[in-house]
Amino acid sequence: MTEFLQHLVNGLSVGTIYALVALGYTMVYGVLKLINFAHGDVYMVGAFAGYYLSDLVGVRPPWADPPPGAGETFVKATIVTMGSMIICGLLGYLIERFAYRPLRHQARLTALITAIGVSFLLEFGFQLSPLVRSPIEFPPGPSPRVFPALLARDGYEVLGVNLSNYDIIGLLVALGLMLGLQWIVYRTRFGTAMRAVSFDSQVAGLMGIPVNRIISWTFVLGSALAAAAGIINAVSRPRIEPLFGLMAGLKAFVAAVLGGIGSVPGAMVGGLVLGLAEEYVAGYTDSSYRDAIAFTVLILVLLVRPAGLFGRLTVEKV
Amino acid sequence: MSGNILEVSDLRVDYGGIQALRGVSLAVPEGQVVALIGANGAGKTTTLRALSKMLRPTTGTVRFLGEDVTRLQSHQLVARGMAHAPEGRGIFLNLTVRENLELGAYLRRDRAGIAADADKNYALFPILAERRDQVSGTLSGGEQQMLAVARALMSRPKLLLLDEPSLGLAPQVVQRIFQVLREVSESGVSLLLVEQNAHKALQLAHRAYVLETGNIFMTGTGQELLASPEVRKAYLGE
Ligand SMILES: Nc1ncnc2c1ncn2[C@@H]1O[C@H](COP(=O)(O)OP(=O)(O)OP(=O)(O)O)[C@@H](O)[C@H]1O
Ligand SMILES: [Mg+2]
Numbered sequence: 001m002t003e004f005l006q007h008l009v010n011g012l013s014v015g016t017i018y019a020l021v022a023l024g025y026t027m028v029y030g031v032l033k034l035i036n037f038a039h040g041d042v043y044m045v046g047a048f049a050g051y052y053l054s055d056l057v058g059v060r061p062p063w064a065d066p067p068p069g070a071g072e073t074f075v076k077a078t079i080v081t082m083g084s085m086i087i088c089g090l091l092g093y094l095i096e097r098f099a100y101r102p103l104r105h106q107a108r109l110t111a112l113i114t115a116i117g118v119s120f121l122l123e124f125g126f127q128l129s130p131l132v133r134s135p136i137e138f139p140p141g142p143s144p145r146v147f148p149a150l151l152a153r154d155g156y157e158v159l160g161v162n163l164s165n166y167d168i169i170g171l172l173v174a175l176g177l178m179l180g181l182q183w184i185v186y187r188t189r190f191g192t193a194m195r196a197v198s199f200d201s202q203v204a205g206l207m208g209i210p211v212n213r214i215i216s217w218t219f220v221l222g223s224a225l226a227a228a229a230g231i232i233n234a235v236s237r238p239r240i241e242p243l244f245g246l247m248a249g250l251k252a253f254v255a256a257v258l259g260g261i262g263s264v265p266g267a268m269v270g271g272l273v274l275g276l277a278e279e280y281v282a283g284y285t286d287s288s289y290r291d292a293i294a295f296t297v298l299i300l301v302l303l304v305r306p307a308g309l310f311g312r313l314t315v316e317k318v
Numbered sequence: 319m320s321g322n323i324l325e326v327s328d329l330r331v332d333y334g335g336i337q338a339l340r341g342v343s344l345a346v347p348e349g350q351v352v353a354l355i356g357a358n359g360a361g362k363t364t365t366l367r368a369l370s371k372m373l374r375p376t377t378g379t380v381r382f383l384g385e386d387v388t389r390l391q392s393h394q395l396v397a398r399g400m401a402h403a404p405e406g407r408g409i410f411l412n413l414t415v416r417e418n419l420e421l422g423a424y425l426r427r428d429r430a431g432i433a434a435d436a437d438k439n440y441a442l443f444p445i446l447a448e449r450r451d452q453v454s455g456t457l458s459g460g461e462q463q464m465l466a467v468a469r470a471l472m473s474r475p476k477l478l479l480l481d482e483p484s485l486g487l488a489p490q491v492v493q494r495i496f497q498v499l500r501e502v503s504e505s506g507v508s509l510l511l512v513e514q515n516a517h518k519a520l521q522l523a524h525r526a527y528v529l530e531t532g533n534i535f536m537t538g539t540g541q542e543l544l545a546s547p548e549v550r551k552a553y554l555g556e
Contacts, residue, residue: 192417193424196410202372203408205392206401208425208473 002160007283008276013167013236015275016174020229021252022259022267023181024092024222030198030262031218033108037115038095040249041122042088042223046230047147047240048126049084052136054148062152077150081173081231085224092223093216101212119249126242140242147238150231170232177228178268181221185264194218198262251294258301260308269309322381323348323477323508324369329378331361331368338364339375340532346477351499351509353519353540355553356529362512363405365529366479369510370395370402383476397425399476403483405512407466411455415446418454418465422472432472439468442498460487467495477508484515496522516553520544528553 021043028036059076060068068076099118103111130137154165185191196204197214205211233248234240255274259266274294282290301308324346331339339361346352354362368375371392379388387395401422410418419439423432440447443464449457454465467483483499484492496518503509503522513519520526523540528549536543543549550556 189424192413192421195412196421199410199412200408202392203404203410204421206370206372206396206404206408207421207469208393208396209421210391210393 003283005159005161007279009161009163009167010283011276011279012171012272013275014279015272016171016178017229017233017248017271018252018255018275019268019271020174020177020225020232021248022255022271023178023264024226025253025256026259026261026263026267027194027218027222029256030264031194031201031215032100032104032111034100034111035115035253036095036100036219036222037112037249038099038118038122039222039226040245040247040252041119042091042095042245043226043230043248043252044126044240044242044245045091045122046084046088046223046227047234047244048140048230048242049087049227050080050150050231050234051140051145051147051240052138053080053083053087054150055136059148059150061149067152073151080150081228084227084231088227088230089220089224092219092226095223096216096219101215123242123246142242144239144241147234147240149238150235164236166236170236173228173232177225181225182264182268184221190214190217247291254294254298254301258297258308260311263308263310266308266310273309321348322346323383324510325381326365326369327379329365329368329380330376331364331373332376338532339368341378342529342532342534344527344534344537346508346510347525349503349506349508350524351503351511351522351540353516353523353526354510354512354529355516355519355526355543355549356535357552359531360529361532362529363481364532366402366404366481366510366512370400370404370479372402372404393425396473396475399473400479401470401473401475401477402479403466403470403481405481407459407462409454409457409462409465409469411453413454414451415454415457415465416450418469419446419472422469423474425473431474435472435474439471442494443468460491463487464491464495467498471502475507477510478502479510479512481512482514483511484513484518492518516549517544520549 021039024039025036028034057076057079059080095118099114100111103114126139127142128139129141130139132138156163185194193204193209193214196207196209197211201211251274252271255270256267258274259270274297277297278290278293281293322345326345327343329339329342330337342365354365356362367373369380371390379386381387382395382398382400387398410421419436423435426432440450445461446465446468449461454462457465463483463486470478484495487495492515499509500522511519511523520540520543526538526540526543527534528536528543536549
């Protein structure tokens with residue numbers, strides 16, 4: 001039982017990361033019918049942006065002398081997280097504006113290949129040795145860096161399960177962001193416009209919806225969520241390097257497909273299910289299976305239910 | 319301004335090598351109903367789509383309310399008072415009836431006015447009122463057609479482009495739609511109406527154009543075309 005609960009905690013912690021990243025895939029797919037393969041790398045950039053921002057605002061480790069107070073910790077962690085979300089939001093905007101928009105009316109494959117190109121640009125661009133040395137060393141280069149401790153880790157043991165404030169805060173922030181997004185998509189004028197654009201962007205234009213602006217904001221939102229995921233993840237698992245977005249991105253993509261690509265609630269559920277599945281299978285069998293789970297899930301979904309869990313039922317009348 | 323709300327000259331559209339419009343010129347006088355009729359594939363839908371920028375014309379100029387709008391995008395035209403109920407209805411089947419209507423008023427800010435116009439539409443089409451919180455994908459084809467017309471009215475357009483608004487409707491509903499269009503026209507809105515139901519369209523229209531394989535083949539008042547032997551033979555099934 002204890003083991004079961006421990007896996008639950010770990011699975012949720014990983015699953016919320018997948019869910020946050022999967023939302024970006026699914027939203028962009030919704031409005032552009034494009035798999036944005038660079039999205040996993042935006043998640044990576046989010047972690048690095050947090051890394052640099054921590055340096056710039058002078059995040060002091062919990063073991064500094066004197067240790068940072070609760071107020072200082074909170075303010076700096078917030079600045080780092082929000083700052084990274086803004087930076088990645090801007091990055092997402094630029095990627096859409098300059099890489100994808102010029103190809104909007106070309107064959108679908110052209111944009112897909114461009115997405116892979118943008119992904120390589122970020123992955124390998126970040127592996128270059130630093131061109132700038134001050135105030136930050138950028139690009140970071142290929143060797144892993146350690147993400148600074150934004151806050152002191154407090155571990156607890158509840159019913160024999162190891163929990164930390166990292167897990168709890170990460171979970172709460174992720175859930176808050178997902179609820180916020182759910183609200184935006186289903187309760188605001190922008191969200192209705194976004195759903196209209198994803199159903200039929202030409203007709204959306206006939207309603208007076210500025211389609212390009214909606215698409216830009218969709219990238220901004222999705223990328224900001226990926227950045228938040230990058231920070232939450234890096235706080236618990238602080239080793240970051242330019243290629244670590246690749247695997248996380250692939251898994252989040254699987255989560256989006258599992259939930260039904262294009263479906264916002266689907267991405268959330270898909271992420272959580274995938275995180276839990278990985279954790280339970282790896283926990284009860286062999287941990288070396290962990291990375292195989294996602295791809296097994298992908299194959300199963302495509303075989304059994306290609307539309308995914310929340311895939312749109314086609315009710316089109318002609 | 320020349321009294322024309324819309325002036326189109328030499329509009330050409332190519333679909334990758336196929337010339338769908340070969341230089342269409344037409345005008346919609348302010349406050350009038352202009353009908354555009356023609357056989358299947360003549361280019362009627364293409365004309366409307368080029369006007370509302372669902373597609374980009376190859377050449378030609380479009381003036382709307384005296385302004386050259388040739389380079390504007392769809393949403394900018396809506397902001398200037400053009401609405402288009404497209405062929406195939408263009409209902410957002412993933413959204414509710416209410417959300418579809420609200421999107422029709424996307425650029426308006428007057429909440430009270432929007433609610434009043436929605437109520438007006440519900441009164442015109444009571445079935446939509448019954449279905450207002452239902453996902454539009456569950457509506458019948460005819461109900462979707464009514465929603466498309468109602469939604470186009472929600473932006474309070476000055477010019478309304480309609481692509482076969484009576485398609486697939488039961489006779490009484492066709493009557494109702496034409497009645498609604500007459501009222502809309504009497505309230506001062508200009509209409510550019512594409513219709514298979516040429517008889518009804520010509521009766522309503524002040525002026526009409528006949529399109530044939532991408533060219534304007536004939537024009538005149540609605541009555542003139544109704545009386546024309548060629549039109550009677552080709553489009554009124556006589
Ligand atoms: N997307 C497209 N690609 C290629 N050709 C097209 C496309 N859309 C229309 N066409 C062609 O352009 C011509 C005009 O089509 P359009 O849809 O404008 O006709 P229409 O007058 O509206 O006909 P209908 O009464 O059947 O609706 C047709 O020959 C059609 O085959
Ligand atoms: Mg047509």
